[in-house]
Amino acid sequence: MQQDPYExxxxxxxxxxxxxxxxxxxxxxxxxxxxxxxxxKRIITSTVDLVNNRLQKSATLEKTLTAADGQxxxxxxxxxxxxxxxxxxxxxxxxxxxLSWALHFALGDKSPTGVFVSAFMALMxxxxxxxxxxxxxxxxxGEKVAALLNVSFGNAVELIVAIIALTKCELEVVQSSLIGSxxxxxxxxxxxxxxxxxxxxxxxxxxxxxxQLQSALLVFACCSILFPTVSYILQSFNNGANLVSVDNxxxxxxxxxxxxxxxxxxxxxxxxxxILKRSSIPVxxxxxxxxxxxxxxxxxxxxxxxxxxxxxxxxxxxxxEDEEPSIGRITALSILxxxxxxxxxxxxxxxxxxxxxxxxxxxSKQFVSVILLPIVGNAAEHCSAIMLAVKNKARMSLDIAVxxxxxxxxxxxxxxxLLGWAMGHPMTxxxxxxxxxxxxxxxxxxxxxxxxxxxxxxxxVLLFAPFVNLCVGFQVYSGFESTTAVNTCS
Numbered sequence: 001m002q003q004d005p006y007e008x009x010x011x012x013x014x015x016x017x018x019x020x021x022x023x024x025x026x027x028x029x030x031x032x033x034x035x036x037x038x039x040x041k042r043i044i045t046s047t048v049d050l051v052n053n054r055l056q057k058s059a060t061l062e063k064t065l066t067a068a069d070g071q072x073x074x075x076x077x078x079x080x081x082x083x084x085x086x087x088x089x090x091x092x093x094x095x096x097x098x099l100s101w102a103l104h105f106a107l108g109d110k111s112p113t114g115v116f117v118s119a120f121m122a123l124m125x126x127x128x129x130x131x132x133x134x135x136x137x138x139x140x141x142g143e144k145v146a147a148l149l150n151v152s153f154g155n156a157v158e159l160i161v162a163i164i165a166l167t168k169c170e171l172e173v174v175q176s177s178l179i180g181s182x183x184x185x186x187x188x189x190x191x192x193x194x195x196x197x198x199x200x201x202x203x204x205x206x207x208x209x210x211x212q213l214q215s216a217l218l219v220f221a222c223c224s225i226l227f228p229t230v231s232y233i234l235q236s237f238n239n240g241a242n243l244v245s246v247d248n249x250x251x252x253x254x255x256x257x258x259x260x261x262x263x264x265x266x267x268x269x270x271x272x273x274x275i276l277k278r279s280s281i282p283v284x285x286x287x288x289x290x291x292x293x294x295x296x297x298x299x300x301x302x303x304x305x306x307x308x309x310x311x312x313x314x315x316x317x318x319x320x321e322d323e324e325p326s327i328g329r330i331t332a333l334s335i336l337x338x339x340x341x342x343x344x345x346x347x348x349x350x351x352x353x354x355x356x357x358x359x360x361x362x363x364s365k366q367f368v369s370v371i372l373l374p375i376v377g378n379a380a381e382h383c384s385a386i387m388l389a390v391k392n393k394a395r396m397s398l399d400i401a402v403x404x405x406x407x408x409x410x411x412x413x414x415x416x417x418l419l420g421w422a423m424g425h426p427m428t429x430x431x432x433x434x435x436x437x438x439x440x441x442x443x444x445x446x447x448x449x450x451x452x453x454x455x456x457x458x459x460x461v462l463l464f465a466p467f468v469n470l471c472v473g474f475q476v477y478s479g480f481e482s483t484t485a486v487n488t489c490s
Contacts, residue, residue, distance in 0.1 A: 089125070089128075089129075090129075092125065093122065093125040093126060093129065096118055096121050096122035096125060097122040097126070097342060097346060099118045099122075100115060100118035100119040100122050100346060100349055100350075101345070101346075101349065103115045103118055104119075104349040104352070104353070109356055112353040112354075112355070112356025112357045112360070113353075113356075113357045113360065113361050115349055115350075115352075115353040115357075116350060116353040116354065116357040119346050119347075119349050119350040119353065120350060120372065120376060122346050123157065123343065123346055123347065123350065123376045123379075124375075124376055124379045126157075126339055126342060126343050126346065127154070127157050127343070127376065127377070127378075127379035127380045128379055128380065128383055129335065129339050130153055130154065130156070130157070130336065130339050130340070130343070130380050131150065131153075131154055131379070131380030131381070131383050131384050132383075133153075133327075133332045133335040133336045133339065134149050134150045134153040134154065134332075134336065134380065134384075135150060135384060136326055136327050136332045137149060137329060137332040137333065137336070144291060144292055144399065145292075146396065147396050147399035147400050147403055148288065148403070150380065150381065150384050150400050151381060151399075151400055151403045151404045151407050152407070153336060153340075153380065154377075154378070154379075154380035154381040154384070154400075154404060155181075155377065155381075155404060155407055155408060155412060156340055156343065157343050157347065157376060157377040157379075157380070158177065158178065158181050158373075158374070158377035158378075158408065158412065159412055159415075160340075160343060160344045160347045161177060161347045161350070161351060161373060161376075161377065162174045162177065162178060162412065162416050163416075163419065164344075164347055164348045164351050165177070165351050166416060166419060166420055166423065166425060166427065167423070168351060168352070169425055169488075169489040170351065170354070171420070171425060171426070171427050171488065171489070172365075172369070172479075172488075173351070173354065173365075173369050173373075174416055174420075174427065175427075175431055175432075175435075176366065176369030176370045176373075176432075176435065177369050177370070177373040177374060177377070178408055178412060178413050178416065179225070179370070179413075179431055179435050179436075179439055180369065180370035180371060180373065180374040180435075181373075181374035181377055181378060181404075181405075181408050182221075182405045182408050182409050182439060182442075183405075183438055183439055183442035183467075183470075184371070184374040184375065184378055184467070185374075185378055185381065185401055185402070185404045185405040185408075186218075186401070186402070186405050186442045186443065186445075186446045186463070187442055187445075187446075187463045187464065187466055187467035187470070188375075188378070188382070188463075188464065188467045189378055189381055189382050189385050189400075189401045189404070190385070190398070190401040190402065190446060190460075190463055191460045191461070191462075191463030191464035191465075191467065192382070192385075192386055192460065192464060193385040193386050193388075193389040193397045193398075193401055193460070194389065194449075194455045194456070194457060194459055194460030194463065195457045195460035195461060195464065196386045196389050196390050196460075197389030197390060197392065197394055197397065197455070197457075197460075198455065198456040198457025198458070198459075198460055199457050200389075200390050200392070201392050202456065203454055203455070203456050204389070204392065204394035204454070204455050204456070205394065205453055205454050205455075206394045206395040206398055206450075206453055206454075206455075207395060207453060208451065208452060208453030210291065210395075210399075211398070211450040211451050211452075211453055212451050213287075213290075213291070214398075214402045214403075214406065214450070215443075215446070215447035215450065215451050217283075217287055217406055217410070218402070218405065218406065218409075218443045218446065218447060219443060219447070220283070220410075221261075221405075221406065221409035221410050221443075222409075222439055222440055222443045224257045224260075224261060224409070224414075224429065225409070225413075225429055225431055225436060225439060226436055226439075226440065227253070227257070228250060228253045228254050228257060228428065228429040228430055229429070229430050229431050229433065229436050231249075231250070231253060232246065232249075232250045232253075232430045232486070233433065235249065247426075247486065250428050250430055250486065251426065251428060253429070254417055254427075254428040254429040254430065255417060255418070255421055257414070257429055258413075258414035258415075258417040258418050258429070259414075259418070260282075260283065261282060261283050261284065261410050261411070261413075261414040262282050262284070262411065262414045262415055262418065282410075283410055284406070284407070284410040284411045287406070287410070350373075350376075354368060354369075363475070364474070364475055364476075364477070364478070365479075366474045366475070366477050366478070366479055367471070367474045367475040370435065370470075370474045371470070371471055371474055378404065381400050381401065381404045384397075384400055385397045385400045385401045388400065394455065398450065402446070402450070413429075417429060425489055426486070426488075426489070428486060430486050432479060432480045433480055434473075434477060434480065438470060441466070442466070445462070445463065445466070446463065449462065449463065
């Protein structure tokens with residue numbers, strides 16, 4: 001209610017005429033409050049918004065640049081793949097593979113030498129492609145994982161050849177090719193890698209602790225082969241020995257050693273289902289677990305060893321920098337699967353032509369089984385080990401060369417024995433005595449050379465020269481009759 005401007009009022013409450021102006025409605029805007037807190041808050045808010053906008057723009061720009069870099073790297077990888085070298089190499093590989101297949105289906109037993117030679121050359125080229133794809137797949141991993149991948153896929157050729165020969169009951173070929181692959185990796189691959197690395201970099205250094213562990217495992221693998229062989233020879237020379245009983249003891253000894261290497265613990269009944277149920281950790285998996293864990297832990301070497309390991313020149317350090325893969329993982333896996341399938345078919349044709357080629361050709365079966373077939377299977381490891389040694393990656397080169405021998409002796413060979421057992425073929429660990437002695441000498445020689453953690457080209461010559469002597473020796477060696485008699489299908 002609006003007040004009367006002429007209302008009479010006094011202090012004591014009596015009425016008195018006095019002018020009182022009317023009150024105005026509060027229609028004017030509120031005065032602006034100049035508060036420093038509000039001003040700072042507005043400034044901070046605007047600054048934060050500006051920073052967020054710039055961060056979003058930078059993130060978008062970074063994604064664009066990353067996509068452009070990835071596209072550029074893929075383009076560079078495609079350029080490397082379609083380079084004149086790889087185009088020519090792929091054409092030669094396809095031509096040799098097609099030639100070996102055509103000769104096998106067209107001529108068959110009429111020309112076993114032509115089938116063997118073409119399949120042999122095709123397998124070497126296929127193994128090189130297998131090694132290249134494995135190397136590209138493993139570039140994003142560490143040295144240990146990369147070496148394991150290279151060894152595993154590289155030994156796929158030998159495993160396929162062994163399984164095919166096992167199905168054809170070529171037990172002597174399986175044994176000779178696998179044991180030949182072991183000392184071929186130890187003498188030929190390791191020797192050439194040490195020669196190539198030593199001529200390029202002088203003295204190369206690696207972990208002496210891991211080298212001693214690998215040497216001990218090589219001795220263990222050698223013992224698993226020597227013990228059944230020596231046991232059978234000693235028992236068979238006893239007067240009045242029952243050969244059937246001796247053969248049964250050899251089967252039990254061989255299968256028990258295979259189970260210890262692959263499955264870890266042997267069942268008393270030696271039944272396959274009981275073995276699978278009661279098995280523990282195998283020796284080879286224990287080695288891989290320990291080796292992978294050892295690479296992640298700091299070294300316990302002495303100060304002198306640390307100074308030696310770190311005594312590298314700037315050029316050597318720059319060569320050890322990580323490389324970028326030329327092809328993606330999906331492409332590498334596709335190449336690995338495709339080439340492995342082609343290797344399986346070509347290896348079957350190679351094994352089927354082996355008897356005819358050795359019967360009509362100048363090469364003996366011992367030479368082909370122990371020398372030539374392992375060279376085919378070791379082509380991937382051979383190329384990778386030499387290339388890594390030239391790049392001064394002696395540790396990884398040694399892991400490939402020696403690790404391949406360990407995988408064959410501790411995994412592939414025992415698995416072959418168990419597969420022969422499952423197929424009903426008498427595959428044993430009774431090897432030719434000459435082959436067993438060669439394996440023992442190779443293991444001891446490599447152990448003496450690598451256990452100090454240093455290598456040079458002269459030590460590589462000491463490994464390569466015995467392999468050349470073995471080539472001549474196995475060409476003139478006819479074999480041990482008892483080995484042939486035991487390792488035959490009845």
